Amino acid sequence: MSRQIIVGLVGQPNVGKSTLFNVLTRGNAIVTNWPGTTVERSEAVIRHNNSEIKIIDLPGIYGLSYLTPEERITRKFITEENPDVIVVLADSTILERTLYLVIEILELTGRVVVAVTKVDEAHSRGVHVNYDLISKRLGVPVVPVSAIKGNGIDQLLSSIVEKAGVESPVLRVEYGELEAFINAIEELFAGSRQLSSKYPPRWLALKFLEGDVEVEELARRQLSGVYSELCMVREEAKRRIGQDLAAFISISRMRFIREKILKDALIIAPLKKIEKSWYRLFYNPFTAPLLSLGILLVVFLAVFIVNTGFPLTTILDKLGYTELASIIREYSISGIIDKLFTALSNYIVNSLGESPWTLFLVNGLLGGVASVIVFIPLILIVMMALGALEDSGLLPRLAIGVHLLLNKAGLSGHALLPLSISMGCNVPGVMSTRAVPSSSERLKLILLTPFIPCQARLVVLLAIATAIGGFAGALLVPFIYVVSFIIVFTLSYIIHRLTTSERREEVELLLEIPPVHKPYLKVVWWFTWHYLKHFITKAGTVILIVSIASWLLQHTSLGFMYTDNASESIIASASRSLSIILRPLGVSGEYSWIAMYAVIMGFLAKELVLSTIVTATGASDPIEAFKTLGLSTPSAISLALFISLYIPCLATVATIHGETRSWKYTILSIILMLIVAYSLGVLAFHIANILLTIN
C-alpha cells in the first residue's frame, strides 16, 4: 500500500469549505487547536482507491498576507508541513474574486488542485465555465464540485491522488512595470540558499514589495548584507509605480485573472433577474432595525416556547387557562426531559434499594449527567434556529439591520451572532466572537456576552418566577432579560467612551452579503453541531465533574463522615458563615444559608442552583423548595437577578481564559459581573420593596 497523502483544504470564507470538508470526511473529523493558537484544526483520514488521504481543514482566509492568525497558520502549513496537495477552493458563483486566493497560493507552490464549488448554483444563475481551459492556463487540475449534491467528489479525490508527488511549476503572474524590480529583488533573495530552498524567490520578492511582515523579518535576518539594497530597490519601485505597492500587486493579480485566466473561459448568460426589493428593507435605516428586531424576537420567542413553554404558559396562566399552560409546560422539551430523568432515577432507587451508593448514583452521578444532558436539546434548538438564519443568508442582513442600533452602544453588526448564541449558552457565545474582525470589539464582547441569560439561567429563573407567583412572578423573567441587555449595552457604551478614538473607529461593519436561499438541513446541522460541540465538551466535562464533587461535599460532615443531612455538611457550614453577604439583598432567616449555598454552587454551573436548593431543603421539586426558603417577594426578585448576573459559570470562565489567554482579563470579567450583580441586586430589592408596599 502506498503512503498516506497529506492534503490541506484552503479557501475564502463563504465558498463552501466546511461543506466540502464535511462531505469529504463524512463528518468524522478530529478537532484540535493549531499549536499556540485558539484556531481550530480539524482533520480526518479517508480512503480512496487504495490510497489513504489525510485531509486537514485550514482556516478560511481571503489572501496570503501575514496579518491574521488564520493567514499565518495557512502559510506555515504550506511552507513547513510540506503537504502533498493543497486543495484550494474557488466559488463558481463569484469565480473572479475567489480565484484571487488560488493565484496567490499558486505563486507559492505548484502542488495544488483547484476545487470549484457551488457549480449547481452557478449553473442555475446562468454561469458557465470552461474548466479544462482554466486548468490548462493554471497548470494544475481544476475540478467542479457540488458538495451539497455530492457531485464531483470522486473526481476531486482521484485528482488529489494523481497529483500527489507530482511537482508542477509555480504560476507566473505578469506585473508589468514592476517586473524589473521583482527581478532585481528576486536575484538578491536567490542568493540565500536557505531561503530559496524553502520559498520560491519570486514569491519572496513579491511579498517583500508588498511589505509583508514575515518576509521583511527574514530578509533582515538572513540577508543582512544586502538588506539596505533591497530596501532601496523597493523605494525606487514605489516612486516609479506611484501608488501603494500592495495595492498595485493586488490589482495586477485581479487583471491577470480577468485577462489571462478567465478570458473566453467564463460565460455569464444573464438570466431574467427578478429584483427582490424586499431584501432592501434590511438595508433601509428606518425599516431595518424594526424588521431585524422583529424577526429576532419572533425566532427567540418560538425557541423559548418549544424549550420551556415560556412565555406562552405565563400568558395562558394569566388568562386563566392554567390547565392548558401546564400541559404545554409538561410537553415542552425541558418538561419531557425532566419527566424522563425522574422516571429513570425512581426506577434505579426501586430496583437497587435506598443506600448511600444508590443515592450517589442517582443524585450525584445521574444528576450530574442530567444537568448536562437536559441542556443539550435546549441549546440545540437555539443553534438550529440561528443556523437556519445563518445558512439562509438572513443573519448577515439582520446584522446590517441592527448595526446602527448596536453602533450607538459602541458595538457593530458583527456582535449579533455572539449575543444571539449566548442566549443558548455562553460558552459557544464567547467562542463565536472569533468572527468579529476588530480585536478591541471582540475583547469587549468576550467581557459582556456572559451577562446574557443562557438556557440554564432561563430554567432557573422560570422556577423562581413560578415560586414567586402572581403579577411579580409573571414579569420576573422578561424583566431580567431586559435588564441584562441594558447592562450589556450600557457597559459597552462606557467602555467605548473610555477607549481611544483610534480604537473607537474600529467598531465598523464590513460584511459580505450572501444570496438568500432556502436553508439546507445539512448545513444547518453543521452550524448547530459546531457550537453545540463546545457546550458538550467544555461545559459538559466541567459540569459533570463539579456536580459529582459537590454531591460528595454535600454529604461529607465536618468530621469527614458520610451524612444524609445536607445541613450538616462541610459546604453547609461554610455557607452559614457566608450567608451574611446576601443580607443586603433581603435574604435572611433560618434558611438563608441555603440561598448562599446555591449561590456558591451556581458559580460551578448556574443550573445547579435549583438542584442545590432541592437537596438542601429536601423538598420534592424546585418550586416547592424555593418556597421553603421563605423569602419575601422583593428579596426573591433581587436574588433571581443576582443569580442571573453575578458570575460567568465555571465553563465560561475557562472559555474566556482560553480565548484571551489572559488571567487578568478573566479575573476582570468575574469582578465586573460580581460588582454589577451585587449593586443591581441591592437596588432591585429596595425598589421592589417600595413598589410592593405602595400596592
Place this chain on the structure above:
Amino acid sequence: METTTLDLTREGSVVTVLEIRGGGWVRRLYQMGILPGSQVKVVFNRGVGPIVVRIGDVEVSLGRGIARRIVVKVTQG
C-alpha cells in the same frame, strides 16, 4: 469627473475606487475586491447606516466609517 468618498455617493451610481486612506481595514477591503481601480456599484446608501455595494456578483455591506476612507470617482449616475 467628480471625485468624492464612497459614503457620499448616490445610490445607484457606479464608481471607480481611486484610493483607500489607511485604517486597519485596508487589506480586508483589497481581499474582498475593493481596491484601487475596481468598479463598484452603490446598491444602497441613504445617508445613515451601512452602505451596500456590489462588486461583480457579490454584495458587501460597509460601515460609514470605512466608506469615508474610500476615495472614488463617479463613472456613471
